[in-house]
Structures are given as C-alpha cells and as structure tokens.
Amino acid sequence: MADNIKKEETYDFVVDYFTEKKIASRYSWVLGLMEDYIESEQLEGKVKISEDILNHVIIDYFVDIYRLKEFQDIEITHDSKIYAYLIAWILRHKPLQILVDDSEDIVFINEMFVTEMLKGYLFRNPKNISIVNASREEVDNFFDTLLYYFKYREYSAKNIELIILAFGAGRGYQFSADNPN
Numbered sequence: 632m633a634d635n636i637k638k639e640e641t642y643d644f645v646v647d648y649f650t651e652k653k654i655a656s657r658y659s660w661v662l663g664l665m666e667d668y669i670e671s672e673q674l675e676g677k678v679k680i681s682e683d684i685l686n687h688v689i690i691d692y693f694v695d696i697y698r699l700k701e702f703q704d705i706e707i708t709h710d711s712k713i714y715a716y717l718i719a720w721i722l723r724h725k726p727l728q729i730l731v732d733d734s735e736d737i738v739f740i741n742e743m744f745v746t747e748m749l750k751g752y753l754f755r756n757p758k759n760i761s762i763v764n765a766s767r768e769e770v771d772n773f774f775d776t777l778l779y780y781f782k783y784r785e786y787s788a789k790n791i792e793l794i795i796l797a798f799g800a801g802r803g804y805q806f807s808a809d810n811p812n
Contacts, residue, residue, distance in 0.1 A: 645693045658689045661717065665727060668744050677731045678740055684726040691720045695788065711799075714752050715792035718745045722781060742781040750774055753798050773798075 646654060665680045695716050696708055725741045737743070754760075762770050777794070780786065 679728050681726050681728050684724050688720040688724045692716050711792050711795040716788045719788035739782050746778045
C-alpha cells in the first residue's frame with residue numbers, strides 16, 4: 632500500500648497529521664471491502680479496482696476529514712463521518728471499473744458497492760439480528776431507494792451522514808418503543 636500512496640507536496644500536511652500508516656490502513660480496508668464485494672457478487676473478470684483511483688478516494692477523504700477536524704475541532708472522527716465521506720468520494724471517483732461490454736446489470740457498480748458497504752455498517756451492531764418478514768419490505772425499500780438516490784440524485788457527504796444518523800435514530804426510537812422503561 633505504501634507504494635500506492637503518492638505523497639504529493641500539497642498533501643504532506645495530511646500524511647503528517649494522520650500518518651502514512653493510518654492512511655495505508657484505510658486504503659487496505661477499503662480495498663479489502665471492494666475485493667470481498669467483487670468475489671461475493673461473482674464479478675471477477677467483469678469488474679476491477681483501479682488502485683490509482685482508489686488512491687485519490689483515500690487522499691480526498693483524508694483531506695476532507697482533516698478540514699473537518701480543524702474547522703469543527705473534532706478530536707475523534709465518528710464512524711458516521713468516516714462512512715459518509717468515504718462513500719461520497721467513492722461515488723465521485725468511481726474506483727470500481729467495468730471490464731466487459733455487456734455490463735447493463737453492473738453499470739452502477741460503485742453505487743451498488745457503497746449501498747452494500749453502508750448496509751454492512753448499519754447492520755453491524757448487533758450483527759445477529761435478522762429482519763422479521765413484517766418489516767422486510769420497509770428495510771428493502773430503504774436500501775432500494777438509497778441505491779436509486781446514489782444513482783440519480785445529488786448527494787454530498789453531509790447528507791449521507793444525515794441518512795446514517797437518521798437510520799440510527801430510527802433504531803433508537805424503535806428500541807425505546809419496544810422497551811418502554
């Protein structure tokens with residue numbers, strides 16, 4: 632990974648602030664998620680990860696987080712910001728590249744990937760909860776609409792973060808309704 636991060640003069644401050652190790656770790660984490668997604672969706676040979684583009688995603692992400700930390704005096708970046716800003720940059724730069732001509736079903740591969748990435752984040756805690764059939768339609772509709780939103784609507788890291796926080800608030804509200812005391 633260290634070979635993939637091109638330390639440009641203009642971004643020395645980012646590397647100095649976050650350390651090359653942390654930047655490399657984030658790069659490896661996202662690369663691993665993408666590799667797992669390609670494998671799980673059986674897209675080997677149809678989709679590749681452009682490591683050069685992913686490098687830009689990670690640098691732009693860290694520049695944004697640096698600016699947020701400086702401006703808002705944030706000490707520790709909340710997971711919702713991490714996911715929101717990564718997703719926004721993945722959607723902007725599109726590091727997942729299509730290799731085949733017959734690609735209608737994967738033309739929105741980056742949008743599909745980040746939707747699954749976000750689903751994994753939102754359902755990570757607790758992991759072992761399955762969606763009851765009575766609620767499945769609402770949950771599926773949420774993620775179908777989210778995918779549509781990433782494909783066709785204007786988005787920003789800020790409103791992706793709000794979506795993440797709203798989902799968490801809904802979960803908290805439902806827990807309170809189910810456990811009134």
